Amino acid sequence: MNAAAQAIRRRRHDAGERPFIVIRESTRACPPACPHCRAEAVPGRNPREPDTTAAKDLLHQVAAFGQPAPLFVITGGDPFQRPDPNELVAYGREAGVRVAVSPSGTPALTAERLRELHAAGAVGLSLGLDGSTAAIHDTFRGVPGVFRWTLDAWDTARALDMKVRFNTTVARHNPHDLPGIVRLVAEHGAMLWSAFFLVPTGRGRTLGALTTGEVEDVLNFVHDVGPAVPAKTTEAHHFRRVALQRQVLAATGDPYAEEPWCGYVPGSFPRSRELAALLAGPRDAEEGPVRRQDASRSHGRERSIDQQGAA
Ligand code: SF4
Numbered sequence: 001m002n003a004a005a006q007a008i009r010r011r012r013h014d015a016g017e018r019p020f021i022v023i024r025e026s027t028r029a030c031p032p033a034c035p036h037c038r039a040e041a042v043p044g045r046n047p048r049e050p051d052t053t054a055a056k057d058l059l060h061q062v063a064a065f066g067q068p069a070p071l072f073v074i075t076g077g078d079p080f081q082r083p084d085p086n087e088l089v090a091y092g093r094e095a096g097v098r099v100a101v102s103p104s105g106t107p108a109l110t111a112e113r114l115r116e117l118h119a120a121g122a123v124g125l126s127l128g129l130d131g132s133t134a135a136i137h138d139t140f141r142g143v144p145g146v147f148r149w150t151l152d153a154w155d156t157a158r159a160l161d162m163k164v165r166f167n168t169t170v171a172r173h174n175p176h177d178l179p180g181i182v183r184l185v186a187e188h189g190a191m192l193w194s195a196f197f198l199v200p201t202g203r204g205r206t207l208g209a210l211t212t213g214e215v216e217d218v219l220n221f222v223h224d225v226g227p228a229v230p231a232k233t234t235e236a237h238h239f240r241r242v243a244l245q246r247q248v249l250a251a252t253g254d255p256y257a258e259e260p261w262c263g264y265v266p267g268s269f270p271r272s273r274e275l276a277a278l279l280a281g282p283r284d285a286e287e288g289p290v291r292r293q294d295a296s297r298s299h300g301r302e303r304s305i306d307q308q309g310a311a
Contacts, residue, residue: 012068013068017065018070019070020070020071021070021072022062022070022071023102024055024072024074025039025075026049026050026074026076026077026085027077027078027081028040028049029046030042030077030081031104032106034140034141034203035142035203035204035207036171036202036203037202037203038202038203045082052087055084056091059072059091059095062095067096069096069097069098070097071098071099073101073126074088074102076104078103078106079103080104080108080109081108085117086117086119087120089121092121098123099121100122100124100125100163100165101124101126102126103125104128104146105143105146105150106146109149111152111153114153114156114162115156118162123163124162124163124165125153125162126164126167127150127154127166127167128166128168128169129166129167130171130173130174130181131173131174133147133177133180136173136177139173140173151188158188163191165190165191165194166190166193166194167196168196170196170210171198171207171208171210172207175210178221182225182228186228186229190230192231194232195233195234195236197210197235197236198235219233219236219238219239220246223243
């Protein structure tokens with residue numbers, strides 16, 4: 001088998017038999033009103049939301065797939081606006097289903113609630129990070145403090161040894177900030193960073209799309225940060241094409257591959273050596289509060305073609 005024909009993703013079970021992941025949107029309630037919100041979240045819960053019994057029934061159906069059961073993710077809106085995340089996590093654990101939770105950055109995202117979630121058996125946490133500073137992230141999310149709440153939750157979850165995944169919505173406001181976001185992820189440590197390409201639906205319909213050149217930039221950038229953070233894309237399956245192109249370029253000795261470049265618009269992103277220096281260097285004190293993590297606590301820094309293509 002030649003290099004280009006290698007499997008892009010390791011399959012742990014047949015997706016024709018059972019899904020890899022089941023994501024339950026548990027509520028539309030969420031305090032922020034982000035401009036990209038696919039769910040078009042609203043401040044309060046709807047009394048007709050599916051109740052705890054309905055959620056347990058779904059978990060029961062997921063458990064019925066057998067082992068390994070799909071990962072079950074409780075999302076929203078903000079699942080912490082409901083009273084039952086801990087109960088559902090514990091129910092899932094009893095049923096043999098791994099449950100992760102995707103809360104929003106709000107005052108409800110406290111260390112105490114995360115400890116309860118962990119004690120109930122939650123295997124992971126998925127958080128949104130759309131900027132490397134409070135100025136960028138809070139402005140995009142429309143609520144002062146979201147950045148701080150998110151970082152505090154990140155530190156608490158890591159201290160509890162929970163797996164933390166970060167999603168960055170890539171939109172007009174932040175391509176220039178992606179190196180800073182990746183540096184933050186590398187410094188704090190995470191199981192996975194995903195560049196989440198905006199799907200123009202819900203409130204996101206009104207956000208402008210990236211140009212094709214910018215998309216190529218971002219995809220090549222995600223490829224280049226692989227040695228620093230475990231990275232993938234969401235809603236950008238053409239990342240597989242970019243990963244394979246870069247593999248072929250590296251194999252054929254193309255001058256671009258000798259110093260992997262980031263996309264087709266010169267100057268948009270740092271070249272590989274600049275990127276390496278950026279990720280290795282100390283953070284400017286004015287840019288924001290960042291504490292370095294013990295390297296042994298960052299869940300894997302290496303990345304393979306398997307992970308690169310797992311969009
Ligand atoms: S935090 Fe998530 S669910 Fe809440 S408004 Fe923002 S995008 Fe929507």
